[in-house]
Amino acid sequence: MPQAGTRVEFTNLEKVLFEELGITKAKVLEYYVRKAPQILPILKERPLSLKRYPDGVGKAGFYEKNAPLGTPPWVKTFRVHSDSVERDVNYIVCNGLDTLLWLANLATIEMHMPLSTADQYGKPDLMLFDIDPEPPAGIAEAVGTALLLKDKLGDEGLRGYPKTSGKKGVHVVVPIVRGPTFKEVREFVRDVGKGLAREAGFVRSEFSQTKEPGTVFVDYLQNAKGKTMVAPYSLRGTLSATVSMPLEWEDLRKGISPGDFTLLSVLKGAGRDPWADLLEDRQRLETGRHGE
Secondary structure, three states: OOOOOOOOOOOOOOOEEEHHHOEEHHHHHHHHHHHHHHHHHHHOOOEEEEEEOOOOEOEOOEEEOOOOOOOOOOOEEEEEEEOOOOEEEEEEEOOOHHHHHHHHHOOEEEEEEEOOOHHHOOOOOEEEEEEEEOOOOOHHHHHHHHHHHHHHHHHOOOOOEEEEOOOOOEEEEEEEOOOOOHHHHHHHHHHHHHHHHHHOOOEEOOHHHOOOOOOEEEEOOOOOOOOEEEOOOOEOOOOOOEEOOEOOHHHHHHOOOHHHOEHHHHHHOOOOOOOOOHHHOOEOOOOOOOOO
16 A cells, blocks of 8 residues: 555565665665655656666666556656667656655666656757766866866856766766757767867877776767766665765865765755756857867
């Protein structure tokens, strides 16, 4: 029977999903309830790719794009043809708290979202700079690159919104007015990365250079139809229950560690949502200005 106040019937609430920390499914549900006001506006109308850990993090998890058997009729789905698997895929669309709780009850730890919405799936409304360090480079080098990127975007009259990836990297997202194609957005990101690489010897802008030790790759490749990024405030399937955490630029300047932002620490924290204005801050992207 569904719990009071929701259409979701919770199961196995005492199941431990993060063994080293003793974090149960009930705690994961509490986290997503508490963060729903920040998560749901950004997830709205975005088809999700899920990573589930029914046996707990540290055990085998799996990615799931297609709505599982038994999906309730009140859960919205979005059908799109996948060329890679040569069939239609019914993605989950999380437009409300009930769906968010239903996903958490399925031991969905990670939620990955596209850079466009279902109603205009081929037209991006977000631009992503995925800043990925290669060891021995780490979060400090990723943060340094993000701060260089902030200045580069400022030269273009653009404002970026940073977040941790929840692992070793940093994401910078720019909300844009729809119009440019995914190809145009991808080339813009790539060209900005080339500019950063010319200015900073440790930055790389091409995929072929990503495994060079001690470098930082400004990844442009996720700016494509159907590609995703981990959603802001999503948990990650790490032993320490890290979070992909939206931040102020000042947070980056002070210095951060991925371990600063976990399910437990974020639940204890309070204050303004750094991404509260993201969806209202649509910016016009002028493409075709950075060609070599």
